Amino acid sequence: SQTIHQWPATLVQPVGSPLSLECTVEGTSNPNLYWYRQAAGRGLQLLFYSVGIGQISSEVPQNLSASRPQDRQFILSSKKLLLSDSGFYLCAQSGGTHSPLHFGNGTRLTVT
Amino acid sequence: DQQVKQNSPSLSVQEGRISILNCDYTNSMFDYFLWYKKYPAEGPTFLISISSIKDKNEDGRFTVFLNKSAKHLSLHIVPSQPGDSAVYFCAAANDYKLSFGAGTTVTVRA
Numbered sequence: 090s091q092t093i094h095q096w097p098a099t100l101v102q103p104v105g106s107p108l109s110l111e112c113t114v115e116g117t118s119n120p121n122l123y124w125y126r127q128a129a130g131r132g133l134q135l136l137f138y139s140v141g142i143g144q145i146s147s148e149v150p151q152n153l154s155a156s157r158p159q160d161r162q163f164i165l166s167s168k169k170l171l172l173s174d175s176g177f178y179l180c181a182q183s184g185g186t187h188s189p190l191h192f193g194n195g196t197r198l199t200v201t
Numbered sequence: 202d203q204q205v206k207q208n209s210p211s212l213s214v215q216e217g218r219i220s221i222l223n224c225d226y227t228n229s230m231f232d233y234f235l236w237y238k239k240y241p242a243e244g245p246t247f248l249i250s251i252s253s254i255k256d257k258n259e260d261g262r263f264t265v266f267l268n269k270s271a272k273h274l275s276l277h278i279v280p281s282q283p284g285d286s287a288v289y290f291c292a293a294a295n296d297y298k299l300s301f302g303a304g305t306t307v308t309v310r311a
Binding site for chain 2: 093121123125131132135138140148179181183185186187189191192193194195197
């Protein structure tokens, strides 16, 4: 079965600093990959998704970006963090349409 | 634009009784629906799904009902157990993208 690795589990960063969150997937090939964010007391917001290497779709305009340099690697980045970027970031993968998403354990980001 | 809505932020139920969670959606293009369970500081865990060609899907204690004409789905948990205390999210899919509701916090009382 597939395994999703996300790190770090928690991160505290000052405003204006850069960000790089990494997600790797094991046990599957050519997965669809996703980045979601859960802000405090709110639902899951889709940020980016990717159906293949180098293919990134952005759902929400913001100061974040995503990249997929390898089939099973998905990276979320920012050049300068804002206070509003604080939240719980989740990486997920699926095998295609009509397949459930499976999530990693997330990264709790606090921007101070 | 909230396309998937869970209007009850919380639900308290006695152990052994039925838990009923509700979800409404607005996008008629959604054709695949899911429920997830989430504990604090963890990623959501997939529970059960249903395709738009069905109106019911059952898996053990969990049953999902879909009413397409009303754009409404529900999750029934019978019987409720203390380990079911968590946040439950409904989700709806159109092609590759899943849209999530805001979640319902379920508390199962002993």
